[in-house]
Amino acid sequence: MKLGRISVLSRRAPFTAMAGLVIVSLNALAAILGPDLAPYGEAYPAGEVWGTPSLEFWLGLDNLGRDMLSRLLFGARTTISIALAITLLSFALGAALGFSSALIGRWVDTALSRLVDALMAVPTIISALVVLSVLGTSMPVLIGTIAVLDSTRVFRLCRAVGLNIATMEYVEVAKLRGERLWWIVRREILPNALPPLVAEFGLRFSFAILFVSSLSFLGLGIQPPTADWGGMVRDNAQAINFGGLAPLLPAMAITQLTIGINLLVDGFLSAQNPDRARAR
């Protein structure tokens, strides 16, 4: 996308989309600079267990007396980078298979589509639990499993988009010219498929954040002492019974980010398609 186009989009963007952009940028900053900004270490016991917020500890202390703000900042990097890795991997996999399925057709398409149907016939979290029970929980297993399960949705979208574009005349022309498959995908199909894919990327990213956080919350995701938002909710869950609000902070961290992403995606879609914006 050219710079001029971005500025046009941002001028047209409604307030909610700008808010989404601001939220997402702040989170990206936290993920990049977080560990440098954090006043205390990730696993450093700085004070008493579940200490209340003070000038020293802005957001209070957690179940092991670690600084909540510092852990939220460290957790931003863990959660966001893992979710990003999952989304990138699932897109690489889903887009590659989806576009090939649409372009090659025949038995490749049938086989892949049936496999995806079967995978999607089970709720994602259930499949993930089955796989994790065999492989155990480690970072690569976690990323790989969720990426494969999530790539089914990317596959469906890319296949649909690919089928749609593959029948366009300019693709036909390129085929007749004798261009290779990869060239056609890169030069003819991808540029035209980009808008729906970008929107889907945002949605899948927010899904990955929720999913990793849920698994960590269940104790099956990222293992302590690494700080991640879902795991922090689990660690501090007991505080609720003593009237503490400690688990709500990481839970709200997750929510603000997914809300930001959803607002941004919504804004992007309306800017892409003014009809849709008016219909809403």
Add this chain to the structure above:
Amino acid sequence: MLSLVIRRLLTGLVTLWLVSVLIFAGTEILPGDVASAILGQERTPEALQAIRKNLALDQPPTTRYVRWLTQFVRGDLGKSLVSGTDIAPEIRNRLANTAFLAGVAACISIPLSISLGLLSVIRRSGFIDKVINAVALMTISAPEFLVAYVLIVVFSVRFRLFPSLALISDATGFWDRLYIVTLPVGTIVLAVLAYVMRLTRAAIIGVLSSPYIEMAILKGVSWPRVVLRHALPNALAPIINVVALNLAYLIAGVVVVEVVFVYPGIGQLMVDSVSKRDVPVVQACGLIFASAYVGLNMIADLLGVISNPRLRHPR
């Protein structure tokens, strides 16, 4: 129509079978087998051999798959690797608990969300509409555990109205159970509500752009009557679909909710078994969840066919 129904039932069965293969294969093909999972770090080749023999893991996968599936269909779910006892009684007990939780949540959330969705169309682009959209965005973005903890903080810690732990036993009576599951049910309802509302609204608005609606408006039919009598019947199929989707979503969401409230359901059992790497229990739970999911989708498709006169009486 009968052939359509039969075809749909058959597809459902084939899907279920494929899913059972996937679940079995998932625990077979993946590196690291059940025997090493039991022994953990301190495994010797001899011990591995003994356990493989004991669990009949030395036989070919196809034999084991066939036996696993036939036993499963007959209600014999095998033995737990951790406790060594039969899985079936425990699962039956917990399945009933989960069905109770999900059933109560469905009974409340479905009528509520559909009527609110209708309301938002009748009062289109009004204040209610805006509120619904904002709430929908919130609940789609928030993880279930945030909703659950907020409910606990407000209703359990602050006002002390409902228990924060949903501990029930066989001896708990029906009304007591209903009281105890208030907060878990509330969490699920909130998670599903806005989503179904939004999709109901979208389905009806889609129908509202048809010519016969314009006709109805032009001949002076009142707006609520247009929505309820003219648009709603034609939007039924997509709405049924939405409901099924959400019941399915509810199945997955129930796992987290059960863990938060320490509710003795099948989701909590599955999570516990995953961390203990008790593969037979995980397989059984997985297949049950998957069957429920596939079954619901099938029922939704069938209802969709039945609710649509054009499909019911094909030319």
